[in-house]
Amino acid sequence: MLPSEIDNLIREAKSALKKAIAPYSGFTVGAALIANNGKIYHGCNIENPSLMLSFCAERAALINAIVEGERYFKAIAIVSGNGEYCFPCGACRQMLAEFAPDMEIYLVSDKGIKKFSVDELLPHRFKKI
Numbered sequence: 699m700l701p702s703e704i705d706n707l708i709r710e711a712k713s714a715l716k717k718a719i720a721p722y723s724g725f726t727v728g729a730a731l732i733a734n735n736g737k738i739y740h741g742c743n744i745e746n747p748s749l750m751l752s753f754c755a756e757r758a759a760l761i762n763a764i765v766e767g768e769r770y771f772k773a774i775a776i777v778s779g780n781g782e783y784c785f786p787c788g789a790c791r792q793m794l795a796e797f798a799p800d801m802e803i804y805l806v807s808d809k810g811i812k813k814f815s816v817d818e819l820l821p822h823r824f825k826k827i
């Protein structure tokens with residue numbers, strides 16, 4: 699990804715953050731996922747009073763893209779409302795690994811940007827072979 703593409707993806711993740719629905723945890727998360735064709739898909743966390751039904755921003759972005767027919771992805775940017783780095787939860791890592799194993803992952807905080815590969819965040823992942 700070019701620096702300008704990364705900047706744009708982060709802007710989109712901040713825009714997705716505004717759509718988060720997190721009245722129970724107070725912890726808002728936004729994600730922007732860019733497909734290989736350059737299209738960007740938003741995700742945000744969506745909470746429910748039945749707390750187990752709450753949905754993470756990363757998986758929301760993936761599902762948003764997949765239902766639109768996308769299958770190949772370049773990168774995802776993830777931002778949280780508290781200004782700290784938001785590392786994807788285990789379930790999101792497994793799903794990102796399944797659909798985008800070569801993707802770049804950008805975590806954004808008030809202090810800067812960290813870049814990870816899927817393998818770094820989820821080594822030795824479960825695969826059905």
Ligand code: THU
Nearest residue numbers: 723725727743754755785786787
């Ligand atoms: N959350 C995400 O959206 N992504 C993550 O990677 C970690 C957690 C959400 C789920 C829940 O709505 C809130 O953050 C607090 O756990």
